[in-house]
Amino acid sequence: MAPSISSSPGRVLTLSFPCDLAAVREAARQFRTFLNDQGVSAEELDAWELIVSEAGNNAVEYTRPESVGLPIEATVWVTHLNVELQVRDHTPGFDLPEDTPLPDFEAEGGRGLFLMRSLSDQLRYLRSPGDNCLIVRKGRSGISPARESAGDSLQMAIMESTLHTLTEELAASYESLSAIFRFTAELNRGGAGTEFVDRWLRELMMVASADWFVLRLSNDTTTQLRVEGISRADLRFEPLDLREGQRLESSVELQAVMGRQDMWFDAASPTAAGDPLTQFGVALAGFAHPIYVNEELVGVLAIGRYASHQSFTAGQVNIIHTFADFLGIQIRNARIQEGYLRSRLVTRELEIAASIQRSLLPERLPEPPGFRLAGYSESANKVGGDFFDVIQIENQQHRGLLLVIADVMGKGVPAAMFAAIFRSHLHALISLSGLPGKLMSWLNRALHPDLARVDMFVTAQIVFLDWMDNEIRIASAGHCPLLIAAKELGIMEVTADGMPLGIDLQMEFEEKCLPMPETLRLAMLTDGLIEARSPEGELMGIDRVKSWMADSIRRNDTAQTSCESLVELARTFQADAPAADDLTLLVITRQPEVELS
Amino acid sequence: MRTISQGETLLFTGFDNLSGVNAGLFREFLRATLRPEHRFVEVDLQRATFMDSDGLGAVVSAHKAVAGRNGGVRLKGAPPMVRELFRITRLDTLVEFVPQA
Numbered sequence: 144m145a146p147s148i149s150s151s152p153g154r155v156l157t158l159s160f161p162c163d164l165a166a167v168r169e170a171a172r173q174f175r176t177f178l179n180d181q182g183v184s185a186e187e188l189d190a191w192e193l194i195v196s197e198a199g200n201n202a203v204e205y206t207r208p209e210s211v212g213l214p215i216e217a218t219v220w221v222t223h224l225n226v227e228l229q230v231r232d233h234t235p236g237f238d239l240p241e242d243t244p245l246p247d248f249e250a251e252g253g254r255g256l257f258l259m260r261s262l263s264d265q266l267r268y269l270r271s272p273g274d275n276c277l278i279v280r281k282g283r284s285g286i287s288p289a290r291e292s293a294g295d296s297l298q299m300a301i302m303e304s305t306l307h308t309l310t311e312e313l314a315a316s317y318e319s320l321s322a323i324f325r326f327t328a329e330l331n332r333g334g335a336g337t338e339f340v341d342r343w344l345r346e347l348m349m350v351a352s353a354d355w356f357v358l359r360l361s362n363d364t365t366t367q368l369r370v371e372g373i374s375r376a377d378l379r380f381e382p383l384d385l386r387e388g389q390r391l392e393s394s395v396e397l398q399a400v401m402g403r404q405d406m407w408f409d410a411a412s413p414t415a416a417g418d419p420l421t422q423f424g425v426a427l428a429g430f431a432h433p434i435y436v437n438e439e440l441v442g443v444l445a446i447g448r449y450a451s452h453q454s455f456t457a458g459q460v461n462i463i464h465t466f467a468d469f470l471g472i473q474i475r476n477a478r479i480q481e482g483y484l485r486s487r488l489v490t491r492e493l494e495i496a497a498s499i500q501r502s503l504l505p506e507r508l509p510e511p512p513g514f515r516l517a518g519y520s521e522s523a524n525k526v527g528g529d530f531f532d533v534i535q536i537e538n539q540q541h542r543g544l545l546l547v548i549a550d551v552m553g554k555g556v557p558a559a560m561f562a563a564i565f566r567s568h569l570h571a572l573i574s575l576s577g578l579p580g581k582l583m584s585w586l587n588r589a590l591h592p593d594l595a596r597v598d599m600f601v602t603a604q605i606v607f608l609d610w611m612d613n614e615i616r617i618a619s620a621g622h623c624p625l626l627i628a629a630k631e632l633g634i635m636e637v638t639a640d641g642m643p644l645g646i647d648l649q650m651e652f653e654e655k656c657l658p659m660p661e662t663l664r665l666a667m668l669t670d671g672l673i674e675a676r677s678p679e680g681e682l683m684g685i686d687r688v689k690s691w692m693a694d695s696i697r698r699n700d701t702a703q704t705s706c707e708s709l710v711e712l713a714r715t716f717q718a719d720a721p722a723a724d725d726l727t728l729l730v731i732t733r734q735p736e737v738e739l740s
Numbered sequence: 741m742r743t744i745s746q747g748e749t750l751l752f753t754g755f756d757n758l759s760g761v762n763a764g765l766f767r768e769f770l771r772a773t774l775r776p777e778h779r780f781v782e783v784d785l786q787r788a789t790f791m792d793s794d795g796l797g798a799v800v801s802a803h804k805a806v807a808g809r810n811g812g813v814r815l816k817g818a819p820p821m822v823r824e825l826f827r828i829t830r831l832d833t834l835v836e837f838v839p840q841a
Contacts, residue, residue: 165761167760168759168760193821203760245830254793
């Protein structure tokens with residue numbers, strides 16, 4: 144049967160012919176004649192006759208049985224520079240490979256695609272369930288000057304006829320492009336939020352003449368696909384689990400994501416009974432398109448029609464791909480931007496918390512007669528849980544100096560918050576300052592409910608230098624030892640029994656009492672110093688700190704230089720290794736020549 | 741299309757193209773008319789102007805039919821288009837091109 148010519152203005156020829164090899168042969172001849180009339184060279188005519196024949200033969204040989212009665216449509220465009228052929232087939236389609244090797248020497252088939260690729264400059268294959276479109280393009284050569292001149296004079300007519308034929312494709316492309324431009328402009332005013340995604344997909348639904356859609360996005364850990372946009376608000380879709388063990392056959396969306404390719408469904412291959420998409424209806428036609436950007440899963444778009452026989456055309460599928468992939472890029476960019484802003488926000492919050500923490504430390508240390516004090520506190524993170532305070536007490540019951548050092552378990556903002564709470568309670572209980580054991584017990588009772596609720600604890604040491612009774616009174620809540628150096632005592636570690644605060648509500652803390660020597664050097668530490676490690680992993684230990692104290696006495700260091708040399712010891716010992724814990728210390732010296740009243 | 745037995749040669753003649761349209765017919769003729777004494781298949785392409793990959797497949801089937809007989813396929817008077825087709829697909833060593841009489 145001869146092909147019917149449906150359109151042949153200017154340099155475009157469209158032939159519609161039956162699904163039959165003889166009709167293909169006749170169509171190839173007609174295209175050859177047509178191309179010859181357009182001034183295509185003899186060598187190119189041979190190539191195009193072969194290309195049309197190969198494309199047409201494939202369209203016939205692989206047509207689905209139910210589509211044998213449908214005609215095959217082929218169009219050739221001739222421009223000044225190119226010849227392009229489009230053949231629409233009704234086959235199940237195939238994945239166009241990037242490379243087409245020649246088959247085995249003795250194979251009797253399988254050379255058609257190789258030949259088309261060898262003879263052309265560009266070959267594309269657009270798939271859809273309804274029809275597929277093979278596009279072959281080849282640059283022209285060997286146009287004679289006379290032909291060229293004639294071609295020039297006909298240029299306007301050619302353009303007009305070409306545009307006429309391409310109206311539908313161009314209209315769709317225009318819709319797609321104008322939508323992309325509109326939404327790109329909108330993106331500059333904000334991120335790819337839910338509202339943006341919804342409007343974008345509704346636009347796509349209109350452009351592609353779809354009836355429904357559902358877009359799922361992967362979560363931060365890429366373990367689930369959650370619905371971000373859906374055409375019907377009344378439907379409820381549970382998240383899809385991406386972890387192993389999920390039954391793939393139950394969801395075409397999952398199959399598309401796992402297989403990294405479009406998954407189609409229609410009357411011939413419907414969705415499984417339990418597939419979430421069946422909420423849209425039983426007889427559906429459409430596909431699920433996985434959205435990957437730079438190998439990173441962004442989500443999956445399922446889109447379709449209610450009638451299972453109304454599949455998308457190749458052009459519509461192209462538009463859906465463009466929309467979905469463009470949306471994927473916007474969503475990914477928005478996520479990156481959001482992560483960056485979140486990180487900046489956290490940094491800012493930490494800076495504020497660090498500023499608050501610094502404000503908890505005494506602005507100036509008191510300098511009672513004969514005593515000199517120096518303190519140092521540094522956090523391993525921006526914000527830490529170490530804390531010290533020094534309060535000079537002058538009331539009827541007590542006269543002396545209250546020294547407090549504490550270490551809240553953990554680091555960061557939560558630790559800093561408890562350090563602030565600790566300080567508040569301490570100042571509220573200042574009347575007990577002369578009795579460190581009792582003060583510690585009250586602090587424990589005050590802090591216990593909050594600490595126990597979040598499974599945290601605080602180690603603390605309270606020292607009261609009582610110059611009415613000339614005594615040192617010490618209480619400890621699981622804190623590292625206090626170092627005291629005096630002529631009469633040498634260098635000694637002093638600690639008192641007591642669990643950290645927040646462990647035992649009923650805990651009564653022991654109070655140790657020592658006579659206050661005339662010459663005194665006292666160091667209150669946190670375990671950040673004792674447990675500091677060298678790059679080789681060696682522990683600082685209390686003995687090194689004791690040696691430092693001996694050296695400091697020998698040099699007759701002031702409290703300030705003594706404190707600085709201890710910080711220097713910690714830094715030198717840790718070398719370039721990052722500090723694992725906060726470091727806080729308090730050094731107190733008493734000069735013997737000063738007379739206390 | 742018809743075949744003529746000429747001693748050790750089976751001659752195919754009478755067609756203006758070897759393509760999807762008649763490649764199947766070529767194979768049927770080959771199966772029906774090839775005798776044990778035929779060591780060569782000669783395809784007369786003097787009138788042919790066109791061949792496609794189905795035609796190539798038909799020639800390959802003829803080659804396989806006689807290759808075990810210490811014979812081969814001869815293409816007689818093949819036009820440039822057909823020679824180019826065999827060259828592109830690297831099958832030009834499979835057959836012998838013979839000039840037209």
